[in-house]
Amino acid sequence: MTLAVTEAGPVRVGLDRTWWQKHGSTTIVWGSRLALLALVLVLWQIAADRWIDSTFTSKPTEIVKRLGEWSGDGTLWTNTWITVQEIIYGFLLGAAAGAVAGFVLASLNLVYRVLDPFVLALYSIPKVALAPLFIVWFGIGVHMKVLLAAVTVFFLVFLNTAAGVREVDRGLIDAVRLMGGNRRDIALKVVLPASMTGLLTGLKVAIPYALIGAVIGELVASNRGLGYLINDSAAQFDTAGVFASLVVLSVIAAVLNVVVGLIGKRVNRWKPLDD
């Protein structure tokens, strides 16, 4: 016996729209962004040396020139590569540890309740305050920055994953119990997929913090990396150098934000039933 679906539902119809109707607002937004950027740069260039001292603010042409020099002699690439490596390793290490710890600890209700206040206390420590300790433990090399970035990432991923695990719909767990599922089935088929949203949110918010952790580590003590370039240039009153390093950092941040956006799309593919 077959039953037919006779419910009323939304109906799809074709729509003929011009290029401008489809992309008009996007074009306006992007056009305005570029115009704003150009305006700021031009004003900066005009103002420098005319109304304000360029020793303090430098000027766009100087910054571009500095970027050209650095890129020519390789300073830019080696230091950027160091920072990028620190971000990536720190992120991977912190994210892996945070995800595993979040999943395991949140599944053990009593353990989680005992540890919760300690975790929150550690989370609340400004990570820069850990830098001196990390220097004592790991020296001023790359390790210290990787770990500083990893610690920041760890807490964000841990807390979000744990929240995801603990907010699993009780009804879904009962559904698996009714099917005869054991604890392992519940963990693998309900809790793990349900906590994915939390984990991905954690990864998403943690990405910029990996950058912050790595750069703070470099600012505190280092002899390589973009943070070092900033410190070194500032010490020589070379504001063009500082701004050039900041430009590179912004580019890295922009690329990371694109990655965050891609993760966001993946998260939104399915959503919990009631919202």
Next chain:
Amino acid sequence: MTAILTANAVTKQFAKDDAAIVALRELTLDIEEGSFVTVLGRSGCGKSTLLNMLAGLTTPSSGQVRYRETALSGPDTSIGYLTQHDTLMPWRDVVRNVEMPLEIRGVPGGERKRVATGLIERVGLSGFEKHYPRELSGGMRRRASLARMLAGAPETLLMDEPFGALDAQLRTELQEELLRLWQGSGQTVVFVTHDIEEALLLGDRVVVLGQVGRILLDREIGLARPRSADDLRVDPEFVALHRELSAALKGDAS
């Protein structure tokens, strides 16, 4: 007929601070094998608590639930439970949701797929196999949940106001479909509802529950099957039964 599912003087109370909220008090109920029993009651009379205990999800504070002569200590795969709210896994599409009970039982992939596709066709969801729950309407999610429950091949079905959130037309449609699926299957059904008409349309027997699960009325329904909602509404016997159940429900309030 023999009783397949028995609740023997079950009491359920939930502790809150220093007080306990009593949901059910000393309820005794026998469900005969192969029968369709509807449990009728107003909101908060302990209907859902009763079903949760019959399903083995919660244990009674005192008393005992027995299934096929053995005490029920946890969920049993031969009892299917369709809850009031959707519990489809949102990250699985319809086929994978329906396959789930078989997956847990360790049925091989090809066989799983075959059974699931057959059931999806039976509940009228063909063409929606690859849709995720949030892409389906409420009625379609109910159908998918029904298919998932049937995939476990249970011999006893518990249903907790399964069509409560649907519009009237769709509800009538699904009620008739449920009767068609049930007839001749030999399955036992316990169907909880707050709707008198639904209780009469579906059940062989109606149990009316009052506060804390006091049984106000327990009555066989002799209406001829197959029943149709449109014809019943003008049937004098149906009208008389409707009045009787309505009076029983009102009697509890006073």
